[in-house]
Amino acid sequence: MADLPLxxxxxxxxxxxxxxxxxxxxxxxxxxxxxxxxxxxxPTARGGDGAPHLVYREPDxxxxxxxxxxxxxxxxxxxxxxxxxxDRDDWLTLREIGGRADDLEAGLLTAAIAxxxxxxxxxxxxxxxxxxxxxxxxxxxxxxxxxxxxxxxxDPAVIMLIHDGADHALLGRGxxxxxxxxxxxxxxxxPGESLEAAVAREVLEETNVGVRDIRYxxxxxxxxxxxxxxxxxxxLDGDPSVQIxxxxxxxxxxxxxxxxxxxxxxxxxxxxxxxxxxxxxxxxRFSISxxxxxxxxxxDA
Ligand SMILES: [Zn+2]
Numbered sequence: 001m002a003d004l005p006l007x008x009x010x011x012x013x014x015x016x017x018x019x020x021x022x023x024x025x026x027x028x029x030x031x032x033x034x035x036x037x038x039x040x041x042x043p044t045a046r047g048g049d050g051a052p053h054l055v056y057r058e059p060d061x062x063x064x065x066x067x068x069x070x071x072x073x074x075x076x077x078x079x080x081x082x083x084x085x086x087d088r089d090d091w092l093t094l095r096e097i098g099g100r101a102d103d104l105e106a107g108l109l110t111a112a113i114a115x116x117x118x119x120x121x122x123x124x125x126x127x128x129x130x131x132x133x134x135x136x137x138x139x140x141x142x143x144x145x146x147x148x149x150x151x152x153x154x155d156p157a158v159i160m161l162i163h164d165g166a167d168h169a170l171l172g173r174g175x176x177x178x179x180x181x182x183x184x185x186x187x188x189x190x191p192g193e194s195l196e197a198a199v200a201r202e203v204l205e206e207t208n209v210g211v212r213d214i215r216y217x218x219x220x221x222x223x224x225x226x227x228x229x230x231x232x233x234x235x236l237d238g239d240p241s242v243q244i245x246x247x248x249x250x251x252x253x254x255x256x257x258x259x260x261x262x263x264x265x266x267x268x269x270x271x272x273x274x275x276x277x278x279x280x281x282x283x284x285r286f287s288i289s290x291x292x293x294x295x296x297x298x299x300d301a
Pocket of ligand 1: 143145
């Protein structure tokens, strides 16, 4: 799984230090700070490799936003602080940095953004409605009224490469996407539902296609704002005829390996499609959708 961006555990979270105030104070004094804005951008500078890299802030230059302890690499602590973008650096979003950041930078930024998005959206106690405040170095919120403690939430979503056991895969286009751009099917897991049941239900709802042999492949945090993407493959079971749900999908269809490989090349080279193919682009390299598609193109699914 080392090659799926945003998913690599490149630092140690040392969660037991989140309540160790003396240790945290010392760690802060020698920390590298990941500054992020409320719109999930971070200061970057282009490195010698041509890719954007995080510009870490010094502790005395990090602003007075809440300090959230992310973890350590060896003796080096990392914190996140939310601040306003300035004009010292090139502020880019995680989507813009994409898979070009290294695993440590991508991992720190993903955690910092996921935490910030959760704090932003959960200022009040879900039990009594009174304000909550940050505790445990940014990893919980506690109610000022009833003392209840609340933990960061994520929304599990399944994303699946459906194939026919031979040469075709089922891709769909959401209403928000440009014509010609297709991706794997996906949907949120509902309360009381297993991941496998969610895969089968979403495929049936979106395309009226039945599936079997549902297999877990990999996961990817996707903090836009709070998804955890759970990647699967599954095989067509029965009639391949596609009938889309027009509310959920603009279109969906089976495409051959050759058609999908051509769309991959156009996507990576940022070139317009050179044929009149219905499929002209697939998701960018750092997404789990793309990971599932590439894996299938290589014959691994
Ligand atoms: Zn409360």
